[in-house]
Amino acid sequence: MGIGDVVLLATPQTGSTVEQLTGLLAASNSRQGYTVQDDGTISIPNVGRVQVSGMTLEEAEAELFQRLVENQIDPTFSLEIAEFNSKKVSIGGAVTQPTVAPITLTPLYLDEALSAAGGITVEDQDYASVRIYRDGTLYQVPLRDLYSNNGLRRIQLVDGDSVFVDTAYELDLAQAYFEQQIRISEFRQASRVAALNELNSEMSIRRNALGEARDNYMTRLELDSVDRDYVYLTGEVDSQARYPLPFGKTASLADALYSNGGVPTETGNVREIYVLRGSPDPREFGAVTAWQLDARDATNFMLATRFELRPNDVIFVAEQPVTRWGRVISQITPSLITSAASAATN
Template sequence: MVLRCKSLIATFITLTVSGCNIIPGSHFEGIESSTDAEQYQHELDKVNIQLIDSALIASERTKEPGKKNASVSKTLDVSTYEYRLGVGDVLTIGVWDHPELTIPAAVQRTAEFDGFRVQADGTISYAYAPNIKAEGKTVNEVRAELVKRLSRVIENPQVDVKVVGFKSQRTYVTGEVEKPGVFPITEVPTTLIDAINQAGGLTEKADWTSVTFSRGEKTEVISLNDFYERGDVSKNRLLQHGDIVHIARNDQQNVFVLGDVKKSGTVTINRYGLSLAQALSESGGLNENTANASGVFVLRKRDFEKEGVMADVYQLDAKSITALVLADKFKLQPSDIVYVTSAPVARWNRVISLLLPSVTAVERVDNLGN
């Protein structure tokens, strides 16, 4: 994270010290030669420049994940879930009206201590019913076998079987949760969201868009935004023995606010997103005496090799009252660069060409981090 920030700031410092005839707000008054004009025009051909207005906001909203399909799954079907016993699980067994077959409760002992543990060979042994296969069976299946065996010596036995120690199966929750650890799989279905809640919930530094779910050799990255915002449980998972849930840090969920603001630096995108207005506010706002309110720009990296465009550049004219509403509606994305200039907008074409290397710098640092 520190490397990303330093590299980006170093790029802008280089631009600043390279001469007062380059940076916005300096003594540069225009393009001095046709060669310069061709060079800057060539750079501008690599970017897509758009004005932040109501039409753009409406267009961006249609691109947001989940907006295209309003129909989402609201329930996770766990009706067929059955807990199957494993080696190490502990059972209590009672036979109605036959106290001699039921272990009495003791003050100094627990039900787990006195219970019947599934042995390494997968069996349990009970009076008149030795070596009952329990591993891989449900509680009801074990009860049915006990009834069958005990019926040889007891008329119509009423048998009660419960699991008092879930020891055979577990799942793991790691990363940015309050209490990472190992959690048992029980007779109550446990989902990915349940496991996160059992771990105390996500921390402030958790990345809501990057939850890694691993089962065996298969790993997938799940975003929880749709689940928490719209109740879309298609992002949820019913956990099994050995599943691993890892919540990453939000180090990659940052935007960079630079230029003529009171406090330049990085601003983190939280689970609720980050608007341009919020990013400017957290940076102390524009410098009233020197900043050009018409020159609030957002640079967003694109894949030049695939799309032929190096970056999207969005301009906000903050002199307008409606601009405050637009800025609040304009959602930023990770690695966006917000830049406020003190130069007249008429000179901004040249500034764009000078800032393009910073987009490449962010991409280069991203690759180093990966």
């Protein structure tokens, strides 16, 4: 199927119970024709646009069945092609009635196309020929050979073919006819190329604009000129730092701790991991809520993967008692050494 074809959709027609019992609706269907639009679709009420161009009738039925099921509509229907307008063959020259013959589900052969134009009207068959123009190539069949060779009469025509019957005295007319067909074909091709170039240019402009916007955003992000929310890590952590909350999703206590190297087990007290959160109410300035996590038990640490952080939270890890004592000793020892040295000098 192609653009311009008319498809006929038949669906069961509902009626009263009496009509159904008497069988009056047994062969009654609601039939509606739809023309394949320029975008290759047909527009069906309550279903929307369904792509059918380039499909066989069976493929279109399968696609329509799926769309009806998706929209919770009874998928009982039949589909057929009512008019063939997308594929055609033109017949001209020395024929009774120059015409355009559609190509339907049944193949179209040369003798049938000539019959559709009312037959050939030349008087002298020795000087007549049938010319077929297809995809930029011209094929010529002498008329006497056409009548004597059944295989030539059964040449199958395809979409876009042009058939012209002429005599030796009408070659100029045939040439003008085919030149016109060539110009039409070239014009359509040029239009397609121009449309494709325009589309590529527009896509390139949009792609460059998106790339430039992305680069500008990354530069602003590197220069810290983008408004972001942070969580602050302090105490016995690998390094005192601020953890940027990710865009568009939440972050947990575990995310912040392990992005900074985790808790140093030599100095950090895993029993005392605190999250401090100030009150959002300006009237409660200074009010702080604190949560403590005892991570000695691995099952307790699972809570860290579920605890959702908020902007300006403070994560504090206390020091181990031995660490505190060691630091006191390290501060006292230099003083003792200095005092002993001064006494020895005196």
